[in-house]
Amino acid sequence: MVDSTTPSDRTAQVLAERYGAPVPARRRRRALWFTAGGLAAVGVAALVMIGIGFFEPDATASQVGFDVVDDSRVHVIFDVTKPEEATATCTLEALTEGYGQAGIVDVTIGPQDRHTTRISADIATTELATTGVIRECRLVD
16 A cells, blocks of 8 residues: 655644644634733723823922921921822931931811912920931821
8 A cells, every 4th residue: 555645745644633733724724813802801991990090180289398397396398299189197206317217297287268278387306306307297097
């Protein structure tokens, strides 16, 4: 009996037995479309989350100045920007020369008539501080 298979057919048969039959082009295209669709859905979801976070109201503060009154008190002046009807809490910190914490206080700013409000607050200190800074401001639920 004569073998009618060509060498390339035999090679393809050996490779198919060893590694499995090749995936048909139709299945490859379908897998490609499913993968592209999944990646597109993840991308749209990420854009929606970024958009929601971007438009969410926030409280920000910028420091106007500070005054080290004595070894037990630092006076801090800062501007708070927030939605007028919202309440925010800002954490102020007094630092020593070596950046150690000498005092800390939370200041609550209730609803205001304006978007930006100038606030003055004192921080009680345990030792002589060299500066008073704003650590953070956040909206209160």
